[in-house]
Amino acid sequence: MRRTARLLTGTALAVVAAGGIAAPAYGDTSDSLEVYPSTTVAGGHVTVNTSACGNGGTALGDTGSMGAGQFTLAPxxxxxxxxxxxxxxxxxxPGTYEIVAVCAEGSRRVKGDLTVTMTALSGPQGQVQPRGSVKTGVGGALGTDPVQTAAGVAALxxxxxxxxxxxxRRARGDGI
Structure with a gap:
């Protein structure tokens, strides 16, 4: 058991020393593809940007996950x-889709996510404002007719x- 552990540890150290385990070829994890807005509806316009391609760099964006095709990122x-x-x-x-961009120089690859929703977000802090009535199966308690409302209050x-x-009468013992 000890011999196997030494063999595996030695092999891992040799691979690291030889440079076999390195950062991915597509880029630094600190660079990303920023998507604005990050949540939109079908038919909405989206802007993406990245600093991964360097000063004056260009990139080719791909939205194949949602079927929008390719687009160009310019300096x-x-x-x-x-x-x-x-x-x-x-x-x-509706769903979350991955947007990918590949830099023209260096073939760096960056990713970002876009969420597509059914309705547009609006209102304070992006909240969806409710509309319409709630179907509970119970009718309205008060009508618009003041005579019916007065009769109901009188009956109560x-x-x-x-x-x-x-x-x-019951408390006094008179009976009912």
Missing amino acids: STHENDAIGQFQVPRTTQ AVAAAGGTWLLH
């Missing part, structure tokens, strides 16, 4: 980022008064 003056845009197809189903008052009178 910009915004923090030396490469920036590109695409439109989410109207037929895209008579029932409350009668119940109080009966409880009072």
